Amino acid sequence: MSRPQGIRTDKLSLWYTKFQALVDVSLEIDHGRVTGLIGPSGCGKTTLLRSFNRINERIEGVRIEGHVHILGDDIYAPEVDLVELRKRVGMVFQRPNPLPLSVRENVLFGLRVHVPRGELRRDELNHAVESSLKEVGLWDALKDKLGQRATSLSLEQQQKLCIARLLPLRPEILLMDEPCSALDPSATQRVEELIRELRDRYTIVIVTHNMAQARRISDECVFMLLGQVIEHRRTEDLFLSPKDERTANYVEGRFG
């Protein structure tokens, strides 16, 4: 069965001033799956992730060659509006970064930014808050604390809130940069469960250092080394019968 295409990169290369962080990366990531990006520190997996919503460009000295197509459109084409792109392609960071606002306002922040004041009806807003928080499993815990400051929640709740914050904008793609690295094991488990629940509705790309986590939650896995994609296969195959020797060495823990 062929699935619709989520993300496709064509010979994508990226330089930080002189250092080449990505080398001719050509990838196809299916829509509606969880794809794990694994590899040792500095291999370019986070850089690759950040080039999917063009947030790398805020760093000085970045130069990019090649193409990234998301849902069929070239996102580096001149007519692309970054605002529209980032609505469709949401990102979750290593450390939860809720804004210092209430829980409710965090969830609604995206809508407030995009829809002119006065065009948002109160019941629509309430609905957006409720459905987004339900989708990430926070509604029951937080429905009576919507006015509480988001920065006072537990880290697990903060990270889930950061996912919920993306949902009112109806994104297609969720990028996650080591979303569990600041969480304890039981919180990690619950966030992983959430990622599994979200997988059918979104294309999820997750960067992780934790190979066991990549095995647990991803359908496909991409192994990177020194800015290059070494192997991209179904997670099971990549871990059980890697084709490339370097992949085998990494997944068996001989380096990295």
Next chain:
Amino acid sequence: MGVFATSATARRRHRTQKLAFVVLLGVTVLLILPVLAILGMLVYRGAPALSLEFLFSEPVRGMTAGGIWPAIVGTMWLVGVSLAISAPIGVLAAVYLNEYAGDTWYTRVIHLAIVNLAGVPSIVHALFGVGAFVLFFEFGTSILSASLTLAIMTLPVIIASTKESLSAVPMSFREACWNVGATRWQTIRHVVLPNSIAGILTGVILQVSRAAGETAPIIFTGAAVFVPFLPSSVNDQTMALSMHLFTLSTQVQNVPQEITYGTALVLVGLVVLINGVSIVIRSRIRRRRKW
């Protein structure tokens, strides 16, 4: 002897540490002394002059009697007008430099200019004010000229302190905003400014005390030794506390010393009051924010 018994070297080190502690404490206490001495002297010599009449009446008999009301009003005008000019310009410039501008040769030139402007002596600001505002723009010696001069003097510090407050807002907040597709301005408006406003206000208010205290920049540009009426617009000349103090202590003879010290006490009191307000604002806003 037990394993953990103290040795001769350990005891000696301990003594050295104690000595160092006492010396450091002593030096720190020395810092407070001048402040206490100045305040003490001002209160001791100036307090007898203080009265409602002293605060709210005009000087009379060649300034050897009467009050200082026109100078208080004048100082408020100067500080108010100069801040109305320098605060918006300074804050907006800092927002541009910190949030929009990259690190290019011309932003480096701007930084260099700001640092140097901050280092220019106030008397040089005064001469510039005379040349630029009084003569070239023909504002004359007026509150406007004096305030513009003060504004230029306070601007670089306002820019620097605002920039510092802005860069204290964690980068992750900005990334969170960009990721839901907020523009730079929306990010600044909704997240960066609300979280740095305490620091920005503190920086601005601290410049109030500087503007209130400086004498040189206003001496040729708008402040007068004696004006028989209160200013009614920015085109008037005015008296000012700092200028009045300078006049009383150097230009007029036979001034009772409690009038001079009373004027100084009012000036210092005003500055302390303003700084106090800024501390209260800062701690109020700080207590609200947590990240």
